[in-house]
């Protein structure tokens with residue numbers, strides 16, 4: 001048989017339970033927002049894969065032109081502004097946007113910048129060359145074409161996403 005004394009909660013026990021409950025509630029109220037603040041940036045997507053407005057379709061010609069564009073990149077807790085370049089041209093309904101990064105060792109290529117190689121992209125670092133559509137010229141150092149940007153056209157504006165390998 002259980003004595004009646006065991007059913008009673010002493011003043012000390014009552015205070016212990018009450019303070020533990022209140023303390024736990026307050027701690028949860030402080031820790032949960034801090035945890036969310038700490039984890040949230042990691043869960044957010046970075047800006048690199050988003051589509052960015054780069055040019056008006058009316059500006060494009062059959063000759064590749066250089067367009068610079070910027071976007072905010074979120075990397076964990078660090079946000080920075082990134083500037084990228086695309087060489088864009090239009091032939092009929094087809095719009096092509098190429099990355100200027102040489103696929104040999106990453107220097108920057110330019111269109112029609114070497115008199116000896118008209119109508120090609122030229123890399124000044126090791127003489128790499130690419131055709132207008134980005135195909136690497138055989139016998140020059142690069143072994144794959146320039147990367148192509150993902151393209152979307154909305155309301156007369158060209159949006160670019162990620163630059164992907166062509167092979």
Ligand code: FES
Nearest residue numbers: 102104105123128
């Ligand atoms: S980096 Fe362009 S040819 Fe080497």
